[in-house]
Amino acid sequence: MNNFIETEHLAFSYEEENDRQQQPALEDVSINVRDGEYVAILGHNGSGKSTFAKLLNMILAPDSGRIHIAGREVTAPDFTEDDMFDLRREVGMVFQNPDNQLVATIVEEDVAFGPENLGVPREELRRRVDEALAMVGMSEYALHAPHRLSGGQKQRIAIAGMIAMMPKCVIFDEATAMLDPLGRREVLKTMDMLNREKHIAILNITHYMDEAAHADRIVVVNDGRVYMDGTPSEVFSRIDELHAIGLEAPQTTELIDILRQKGCSLPAGYAEDEACVDLLVRLYEEA
Amino acid sequence: MLKDITLGQYFPGNSVIHRMDPRAKLIVAILYIVAIFCAQNIIGFAALLAVSFLLILLSRISIITILRGLKPILFVLVFTALINIFLTGDASEAPLWQAEIPIFSLVWRPTIYRIGVLRAVLTSVRVVVLIMVTSIFLTYTTSPITLTDAIEELLAPLKLLHVPVHDFAMMMTIALRFIPTLIEETDKIMNAQKARGADFANGSLVKRAKALIPVLVPLFVSAFKRAEDLAIAMECRCYRGGKGRTKLHKLQYHARDFVALVLMCLFLASIFYINYLNPLGISL
Numbered sequence: 295m296n297n298f299i300e301t302e303h304l305a306f307s308y309e310e311e312n313d314r315q316q317q318p319a320l321e322d323v324s325i326n327v328r329d330g331e332y333v334a335i336l337g338h339n340g341s342g343k344s345t346f347a348k349l350l351n352m353i354l355a356p357d358s359g360r361i362h363i364a365g366r367e368v369t370a371p372d373f374t375e376d377d378m379f380d381l382r383r384e385v386g387m388v389f390q391n392p393d394n395q396l397v398a399t400i401v402e403e404d405v406a407f408g409p410e411n412l413g414v415p416r417e418e419l420r421r422r423v424d425e426a427l428a429m430v431g432m433s434e435y436a437l438h439a440p441h442r443l444s445g446g447q448k449q450r451i452a453i454a455g456m457i458a459m460m461p462k463c464v465i466f467d468e469a470t471a472m473l474d475p476l477g478r479r480e481v482l483k484t485m486d487m488l489n490r491e492k493h494i495a496i497l498n499i500t501h502y503m504d505e506a507a508h509a510d511r512i513v514v515v516n517d518g519r520v521y522m523d524g525t526p527s528e529v530f531s532r533i534d535e536l537h538a539i540g541l542e543a544p545q546t547t548e549l550i551d552i553l554r555q556k557g558c559s560l561p562a563g564y565a566e567d568e569a570c571v572d573l574l575v576r577l578y579e580e581a
Numbered sequence: 582m583l584k585d586i587t588l589g590q591y592f593p594g595n596s597v598i599h600r601m602d603p604r605a606k607l608i609v610a611i612l613y614i615v616a617i618f619c620a621q622n623i624i625g626f627a628a629l630l631a632v633s634f635l636l637i638l639l640s641r642i643s644i645i646t647i648l649r650g651l652k653p654i655l656f657v658l659v660f661t662a663l664i665n666i667f668l669t670g671d672a673s674e675a676p677l678w679q680a681e682i683p684i685f686s687l688v689w690r691p692t693i694y695r696i697g698v699l700r701a702v703l704t705s706v707r708v709v710v711l712i713m714v715t716s717i718f719l720t721y722t723t724s725p726i727t728l729t730d731a732i733e734e735l736l737a738p739l740k741l742l743h744v745p746v747h748d749f750a751m752m753m754t755i756a757l758r759f760i761p762t763l764i765e766e767t768d769k770i771m772n773a774q775k776a777r778g779a780d781f782a783n784g785s786l787v788k789r790a791k792a793l794i795p796v797l798v799p800l801f802v803s804a805f806k807r808a809e810d811l812a813i814a815m816e817c818r819c820y821r822g823g824k825g826r827t828k829l830h831k832l833q834y835h836a837r838d839f840v841a842l843v844l845m846c847l848f849l850a851s852i853f854y855i856n857y858l859n860p861l862g863i864s865l
Contacts, residue, residue: 353813379819387817394810397818399591399725399758406829408818413825423829437593443759455818 297362298463298495299327299350299385305518306345306361309481319345320356321518327463330493332485334506338540343499346515347467350497351387352378364462372409373515383412386456386464390471392448393441401451402427402442408459426454429492430484446477453484463495470505482508487558492544503544507564514541530564547568553577590761591724596641597837599722601690603731605838610718612845616852617711624741626706627856633710633717636653640717651709658705665701725757730832747823759807766803770796 307318318343321382329334337343348354349361352368361368364384386408390397398404405423416421427433430450440448449469456464466485470478486508488494498509506512512529514522516539522529530536530543533551542548547564550573554560560573593599598606613632620629637644651658669678671694681689719728735753740746771781774795781792 351817352693375821379821382817382819387814389810389814391807391810393762394807395814397755397758397811397815399754400593403724403726403829407815407820410826410828411819411821413827416827416829416831419827419829439591439593439761440758441765459818 296329296363296365297326298329298331299325300360301346301350301532302360302361304341304346304349304356304361306349306356308345310525318480318518320349323359323515323520324343324516325520327359327495327497329462329497330489331532332489332496332508332510333359333498334509335497335499336501336503336512336523336541338501341515342518343501343515344467347387347465347497347499350465351382351385367432380521383408383459384462386459386461386466388449388452388456388464388469390467390468392452392472393444395452396440396448396455399439401432401438401440404440405454405458408455412459420574422458422460423454429457429487430454444477445473446480449473449477449481450484453481457488457492461494463497465497465499467499468501469498470500470502473485478502490568500542503542507544507566514539527564531562583816590650590720592646592721593724594641594722596639597721598636598640598717600835600837601617601722601841602832602834602838603723603727604735604832605834605841606723607728607731607735609841609845610715612842612849613714613718614711616845616849617707617714619849619856620707620852621704621856622859625852626703628848628852628855629710630706633713636714640722641720642717647713647716647721650721651712654708654712658708658737661708662701663707665704666693666697667691668697669700670697726754727830727832729754729757730830734832747826755811760803762807763800763804764846767796767800770799 302324304320305318306320321342323346325333325335325340325344325346335343335346345354348578357368359369363381366381367373368378368381396404397407401500403422405426406419408420409422422499424433424436427436430453432447432450432454435447435451436445440451443451446554449581452469453464464485466481470481473481482505485496485498489496496509498505500506507526507530512522512524512526513520514529514536521539522535530547533543533547536543543551544564546567546569550562550565550570554562558577560577565573601609617629620626637647670692674694674696676692676694677698678693682690716731723731729750732753736744736746737840738750771779775781779792779795780791781796783789784792
């Protein structure tokens with residue numbers, strides 16, 4: 295499989311006013327995402343994970359390092375505005391604040407906004423909008439006003455707006471951070487569906503462990519560098535290293551870890567809720 | 582409290598008026614506004630009112646909603662009515678009522694003439710009908726995006742003069758989109774300031790205006806933040822101005838639009854005719 299996104303040694307620092315010392319947001323980050331892969335980028339606030347997302351979508355330009363998307367070098371000096379336009383249709387982005395990314399006053403018109411900009415002909419527009427809304431389960435809200443929807447519903451509309459552009463990859467920049475648990479679950483389900491059924495690569499930038507557990511691969515970012523990179527069970531089994539940078543493993547893993555420290559004989563590593571319950575039941579029966 | 586404002590809100594529906602072409606609606610509304618300002622006597626105003634109520638019925642929007650939309654202009658209505666009652670009139674006519682206030686009467690005697698009252702009523706009717714009809718045709722039954730599309734298309738000839746018509750239309754759309762969001766936010770900030778002991782309801786006008794500063798500052802800060810976020814989100818969705826854009830909804834005239842236009846022209850003509858005839862002999 296090809297790499298859809300390749301980044302090499304990205305570095306970036308925000309310019310600060312008053313000539314204060316520049317704190318680099320990214321020091322040296324190289325992360326690759328394969329076609330159709332589901333990657334979670336994990337890190338606490340200020341780890342540089344959001345900056346990474348902005349670099350990928352060319353909202354910011356890196357100070358050094360190179361970015362290849364879909365086989366083209368984004369950071370090349372001859373990369374023009376038109377190239378950027380072509381690339382942005384391949385990489386969608388869903389942001390944190392559900393209110394600040396919906397443009398239109400009617401749901402279906404908002405979903406149509408992206409493909410309209412691409413110049414998609416009308417019949418196909420209609421089809422894409424209907425399909426995208428059906429996919430996120432919001433068809434019945436097609437004619438509603440976005441401000442009357444819940445946060446989770448607004449995010450699903452934003453996702454539908456991306457789907458309608460038919461991207462190869464969607465980046466979720468802390469898209470669930472402002473949602474209630476119900477809304478988070480809705481959005482996560484939609485992400486999983488996009489990846490499994492539409493084979494769209496997903497890059498979920500988050501600080502929620504249980505969300506990261508959905509991904510095929512987790513990249514932990516800390517202080518502008520890649521701290522860990524592996525499957526969820528690999529990453530979560532290195533619980534001490536996570537604690538060292540102020541992150542916590544999912545609750546089940548934490549629980550198993552505590553029980554192991556107390557001398558219970560349990561296998562180390564990540565377990566999903568069900569598996570964890572099974573382990574505990576077995577432990578109880580043995581006792 | 583701020584959530585009650587309905588002016589500028591779209592109510593989705595499927596009435597005849599909803600289905601009309603927004604360009605036709607815009608032209609019809611303009612014709613109606615002309616009629617409102619041309620009507621000069623009671624018969625004409627009765628016709629204006631009758632047509633307005635007919636339009637409300639056709640739009641299938643509840644009359645309560647429409648009346649609620651008038652609330653924000655209540656002050657203007659009362660104010661103009663009072664001005665008309667006390668400050669206009671035909672001095673050659675016998676006054677209906679005259680104030681007798683010692684000393685003060687030397688400076689000014691509030692006097693009410695029949696024509697002043699009539700004018701107050703008719704001006705109020707004018708304003709009410711104006712707001713009702715424009716909101717029925719434009720804001721209530723037309724989604725703001727189609728409305729902006731209509732304005733964009735009607736103004737399209739100006740593009741030849743390098744007027745950025747599309748950009749203006751986009752700005753309008755976004756403004757309309759964010760009105761409810763910002764209202765909600767204002768509410769939130771006001772509550773937050775109230776929780777810190779701010780008092781918006783009491784005190785002199787100056788004091789109350791000053792109390793609003795701690796509301797406006799955070800509101801502006803957040804509005805700018807929103808604007809930046811939205812600009813980035815729009816860029817990520819490949820927005821680059823009107824160039825090469827297609828539209829989900831293509832505007833198309835139907836028979837009903839021509840019927841509406843013709844009817845409105847006839848109505849305007851009959852207003853002129855009524856003005857000319859002036860059957861009851863009362864005019865402004």
